[in-house]
Amino acid sequence: MLLNAGADVNAQGSYYGGALYAAVVGGYEEVVKILLNAGAKIDVQGSQYNSALYEASVRGYEQIVKILLNAGADINAQSTFHSNALQAASTEGHERIVRILLNKGADVNAQCKPYDSALYEAS
Incomplete structure (x- = not known):
């Protein structure tokens, strides 16, 4: 309803940044789809300095990870202060998401500060 009334789908808020980021954090698959279609x-980073794909990966939201990847999310994007989606999923032990990311071409050797590689994070 809000989108039909002209709400800016990419407007930035204070805590979560944009609506897409907030929908991912909440695990709202259908809202994620609606926002992407709108x-x-x-790949905009939320106010928590992470991308939507990072958040879906670290939280274990497998279906949202798939939705974001199918919509063209940058699989190797690094967050501002953290790691990338593969490292996030590895750190949290989300094996199915790690497998999805690897199958879609995530760089297994990518490193970013202050963290190291996905293998290091999984250890």
């Missing part, structure tokens, strides 16, 4: 920018 033109939400997929």
